[in-house]
Amino acid sequence: MPVKLYLSVTRQPTFQTPGEPELSTQEDAFRWIEKSRDDMTRFMLELVKIKAVNVDFGGKGEYERGLFVKKWLEGLGFKVAKHDIPDKRTAEGARINLTTILEGRDTSRTLWLAAHLDTVPEGSRELWATDPYEPVVKDGKIFGRGSEDNGQAIGSILFTAKALKELELKPSINIGFAFVSDEESGSHYGVVPLLETDIFKPTDMAIVPDTGSPDGTQIEVAEKSILWLKITTKGQQVHGSMPEKGLNANRIGMKLALQLDEHLHKKYASTQPLYDPPVSTFEPTKHEANVDNVNTVPGLDVQYFDCRVLPAYPLKTVIADIESLKSKMEKETGATIEIKPIQNEQNTNPTPVDSEVVKKLQTALKKLRGLTTHAVGIGGGTVGLYFRRKGMHTVVWSTLDDMAHQPNEYCKIDNMVNDAKVFAHVALN
Ligand SMILES: [Zn+2]
Helix, strand or coil: CCCEEECCHHHCCCCCCCCCCCEEEHHHHHHHHHHCHHHHHHHHHHHHHCCCECHHHCCCCHHHHHHHHHHHHHHCCCCCEECCEECCCCCCCEECCEEEEECCCEEEEEEEEEEECCECCCCCHHHCCCCCCCCEEECCEEECCCHHHHHHHHHHHHHHHHHHHHCCCCCCEEEEEEEECCHHHCCCCCHHHHHCCCCCCCCCEEEECCCCECCCCEEEEEECEEEEEEEEEECECEECCCHHHCECHHHHHHHHHHHHHHHHHHHCCCECCCEECCECEEEEEEECCCCCCCCEECCEEEEEEEEEECCCCCHHHHHHHHHHHHHHHHHHHCCEEEEEEEEEECCCCCCCCCCHHHHHHHHHHHHHHCCCCEEEEECCCCCHHHHHHCCCEEEECCECCCCCCCCCCEEEHHHHHHHHHHHHHHHHC
């Protein structure tokens, strides 16, 4: 049954009898969103052009992208709160975060729709068929860095906001719209400081459209703990022909990485079927450049591990284990090794699978798409972790092909449009 809601006089068509209140239904919202397909596409093309690589990865433009979103919302009549978090590394001296609320019939609680403004870098350009920052539309997809992660969510959320505002549909409870910085590098300038204020309440709920599945059936209710490690090995640099006079930091670093790889996988091997993948992962990833020439034995080696650990294991225990392997290696080789966690996020309680926000989303997906959903835990870290830490029941959901961080990243226009309908359904029911 469509929900009947009153519309203000400003949108009354001329054929209507004066005095008779015009009613708008949620079906109007779905139709309105469908009709906005071209506008949404145009919006995304503009958004992706504003390069917003996280400053931690040497980028800029996140602030500009934020201002673009702010102006857009203000154009609809929203009063947008801008929460700047100081960051001297940026031209603006701060990182931008935006929130705004559309009041519901019940104003005691807010359901937040949250997306992040920053992106990761494009990676190797030669892997891209088109310019990552000159988005193109092809076969119903928009190609460009940040189109799916997290541009699609920004588009879906903003057009949900626009549909509700223009049709003057009142949500059941407050709907909050949040656009945050720094998600790709720990949220230290994004939701983390924001959650220390009272913008978000523990009784609020959140939908974070930052991961999902191509068929939209996956609802993420839990995340693994995240541990990123920087491993610095110091040896002694010498000429390549006289290795015995020095201490090859590269070799020691590699040895340690292989030991960690084997030990951690063996020791933390338990599985939990809720999570995808169901195991803890420990991956040697980035390796910093060492010497510029072949004939020098490197005296310094800097490498990184990306670990996603099941909640059964406290990160403290994992770190202690890593430290003891490190000490052993130092003793064996005479090298000095420093292990520094650059992300250390212990996971928190999952969102209950029978919570209101999960049910709202399940109902919307059943009604609009006939889908039966399933709850999962993931290894990827989203702002969902921090919302849950505050006590907010949070789901991470969207419909996507999982193109995040890949070359030739794209967002399917269908997904952006149809997810907006889901958000409108969630808001109005
Ligand atoms: Zn993302």
